[in-house]
Amino acid sequence: xxxxxxxxxxxxxxxxxxxxxxxxxxxxxxxxxxxxxxxxxxxxxxxxxxxxxxxxxxxxxxxxxxxxxxxxxxxxxxxxxxxxxxxxxxxxxxxxxxxxxxxxxxxxxxxxxxxxxxxxxxxxxxxxxxxxxxxxxxxxxxxxxxxxxxxxxxxxxxxxxxxxxxxxxxxxxxxxxxxxxxxxxxxxxxxxxxxxxxxxxxxxxxxxxxxxxxxxxxxxxxxxxxxxxxxxxxxxxxxxxxxxxxxxxxxxxxxxxxxxxxxxxxxxxxxxxxxxxxxxxxxxxxxxxxxxxxxxxxxxxxxxxxxxxxxxxxxxxxxxxxxxxxxxxxxxxxxxxxxxxxxxxxxxxxxxxxxxxxxxxxxxxxxxxxxxxxxxxxxxxxxxxxxxxxxxxxxxxxxxxxxxxxxxxxxxxxxxxxxxxxxxxxxxxxxxxxxxxxxxxxxxxxxxxxxxxxxxxxxxxxxxxxxxxxxxxxxxxxxxxxxxxxxxxxxxxxxxxxxxxxxxxxxxxxxxxxxxxxxxxxxxxxxxxxxxxxxxxxxxxxxxxxxxxxxxxxxxxxxxxxxxxxxxxxxxxxxxxxxxxxxxxxxxxxxxxxxxxxxxxxxxxxxxxxxxxxxxxxxxx
Numbered sequence: 001x002x003x004x005x006x007x008x009x010x011x012x013x014x015x016x017x018x019x020x021x022x023x024x025x026x027x028x029x030x031x032x033x034x035x036x037x038x039x040x041x042x043x044x045x046x047x048x049x050x051x052x053x054x055x056x057x058x059x060x061x062x063x064x065x066x067x068x069x070x071x072x073x074x075x076x077x078x079x080x081x082x083x084x085x086x087x088x089x090x091x092x093x094x095x096x097x098x099x100x101x102x103x104x105x106x107x108x109x110x111x112x113x114x115x116x117x118x119x120x121x122x123x124x125x126x127x128x129x130x131x132x133x134x135x136x137x138x139x140x141x142x143x144x145x146x147x148x149x150x151x152x153x154x155x156x157x158x159x160x161x162x163x164x165x166x167x168x169x170x171x172x173x174x175x176x177x178x179x180x181x182x183x184x185x186x187x188x189x190x191x192x193x194x195x196x197x198x199x200x201x202x203x204x205x206x207x208x209x210x211x212x213x214x215x216x217x218x219x220x221x222x223x224x225x226x227x228x229x230x231x232x233x234x235x236x237x238x239x240x241x242x243x244x245x246x247x248x249x250x251x252x253x254x255x256x257x258x259x260x261x262x263x264x265x266x267x268x269x270x271x272x273x274x275x276x277x278x279x280x281x282x283x284x285x286x287x288x289x290x291x292x293x294x295x296x297x298x299x300x301x302x303x304x305x306x307x308x309x310x311x312x313x314x315x316x317x318x319x320x321x322x323x324x325x326x327x328x329x330x331x332x333x334x335x336x337x338x339x340x341x342x343x344x345x346x347x348x349x350x351x352x353x354x355x356x357x358x359x360x361x362x363x364x365x366x367x368x369x370x371x372x373x374x375x376x377x378x379x380x381x382x383x384x385x386x387x388x389x390x391x392x393x394x395x396x397x398x399x400x401x402x403x404x405x406x407x408x409x410x411x412x413x414x415x416x417x418x419x420x421x422x423x424x425x426x427x428x429x430x431x432x433x434x435x436x437x438x439x440x441x442x443x444x445x446x447x448x449x450x451x452x453x454x455x456x457x458x459x460x461x462x463x464x465x466x467x468x469x470x471x472x473x474x475x476x477x478x479x480x481x482x483x484x485x486x487x488x489x490x491x492x493x494x495x496x497x498x499x500x501x502x503x504x505x506x507x508x509x510x511x512x513x514x515x516x517x518x519x520x521x522x523x524x525x526x527x528x529x530x531x532x533x534x535x536x537x538x539x540x541x542x543x544x545x546x547x548x549x550x551x552x553x554x555x556x557x558x559x560x561x562x563x564x565x566x567x568x569x570x571x572x573x574x575x576x577x578x579x580x581x582x583x584x585x586x587x588x589x590x591x592x593x594x595x596x597x598x599x600x601x602x603x604x605x606x607x608x609x610x611x612x613x614x615x616x617x618x619x620x621x
Contacts, residue, residue, distance in 0.1 A: 086438025219247025
């Protein structure tokens with residue numbers, strides 16, 4: 001395990017395997033490894049301690065390092081940007097490669113995950129469990145083997161350790177499979193997440209059906225009466241949560257915009273919400289729903305009172321504001337906790353949507369915050385994790401949703417502190433399928449939250465859903481909704497204005513999700529039965545996912561025919577008992593068939609009657 005340090009005017013490299021003489025390097029490197037009982041998955045991190053009598057500067061600290069034998073390898077990873085998350089890249093590993101993120105947000109630009117496909121069916125997947133800058137290095141050695149290392153990116157990073165002081169690297173998880181099957185390592189990650197990493201509470205475990213006001217109203221048309229009207233219909237539909245997104249706070253004067261006042265979380269826009277937020281929360285609870293609220297707790301708006309009166313909390317680089325509160329400052333960490341604690345308590349919140357809409361880059365380099373000039377971003381994320389941990393401890397009933405311009409900070413570090421993560425702001429059908437296929441290479445389906453095809457107020461080239469379109473068919477609507485059923489489910493629609501037939505279909509789908517689907521999303525292993533669908537007519541045009549309970553007693557099959565797909569497709573299932581006869585019950589229509597496990601795995605099910613933008617939902621017993 002490599003650590004690069006400066007000591008006594010020299011730059012030295014220490015390795016946990018004893019490559020460097022211990023007397024030359026006055027640091028102690030401890031490697032920590034957790035193993036998991038469900039398969040070949042390890043979680044690893046490093047603690048480094050200064051054992052000298054002088055300051056030691058840490059310039060690089062890998063969390064993991066291992067060697068792969070010489071051979072042929074194919075590297076797979078995902079790039080990501082706003083509305084274009086989980087875009088796959090696959091290429092032969094032929095020369096040194098470095099995958100890294102320097103935006104300050106873990107999945108802005110590139111996601112913190114990779115997979116190597118090697119000889120004889122070898123599959124190795126790794127992910128850095130960290131929300132800031134990270135790195136994976138793949139370096140060819142003289143003997144043609146490959147050295148793989150990763151963890152915290154050393155770009156613009158250093159940390160000065162005083163005598164006796166320690167630091168801990170980000171955790172890294174690595175999973176191995178043996179059959180050239182990405183599902184093997186994905187299932188290991190999902191099982192570890194559910195048993196070891198993800199927080200849980202009563203609300204998160206129910207997989208609640210959420211309504212959020214944002215895309216249909218944004219801040220322009222949301223107000224107290226509109227929110228209440230939507231709550232009334234959400235209750236009729238059997239939804240569980242109503243979330244008030246951005247636009248609830250800030251000055252009431254015309255011409256002001258909430259974005260400029262982020263940080264002033266004590267301000268409520270009384271023009272839109274004359275009776276305040278607690279009255280809205282109480283109304284939501286009276287109608288039998290949980291109440292959710294959006295907050296960008298890290299952000300500082302340019303016009304906010306916080307920016308003017310508490311400049312000591314603001315992250316700066318070379319004297320310029322970075323637009324966020326630096327949680328590397330203990331005072332800022334405490335301010336954030338107290339602010340969230342007050343919001344949750346005063347407004348009786350059950351769900352907090354935590355957003356973050358900027359790139360910190362290398363982060364804060366102030367030296368009056370309690371951190372050094374080189375470790376401001378590192379300390380910010382440690383502070384943020386502490387705030388989230390305290391909130392979960394003191395408000396055990398509250399579900400915390402991770403969001404960052406949609407899906408630009410998705411990682412297992414933040415998923416160890418929050419209950420679910422929002423995958424992307426846009427939500428058109430093939431985009432949703434691409435996201436889900438990609439996200440579940442690292443995450444279990446139950447922590448992947450996305451909305452069904454939303455009725456957007458603003459213009460977007462792909463957000464074309466119109467519930468009032470006379471050409472809209474029932475099979476298309478069902479297709480849109482079933483895609484969102486694959487994980488945590490939500491809607492952003494003008495519920496009171498829905499045509500009656502759509503209202504009734506949403507009522508039906510919410511009931512089906514709760515009765516049949518949610519237990520599979522919460523507990524089952526996920527198998528991808530097709531390649532990844534992609535945006536803009538690319539990728540697989542049939543998409544199929546199989547949920548299989550851990551004891552393989554029950555299975556649930558989703559099948560989608562995208563636009564541009566072939567007229568028929570044979571879908572072969574996995575993880576079945578070859579000699580067992582299975583009953584296939586179509587939940588989408590009154591149809592039952594019987595096949596042996598061997599037939600389903602070898603020959604598959606032939607789908608030839610689905611129209612474009614039509615789907616099937618099938619229960620296997």
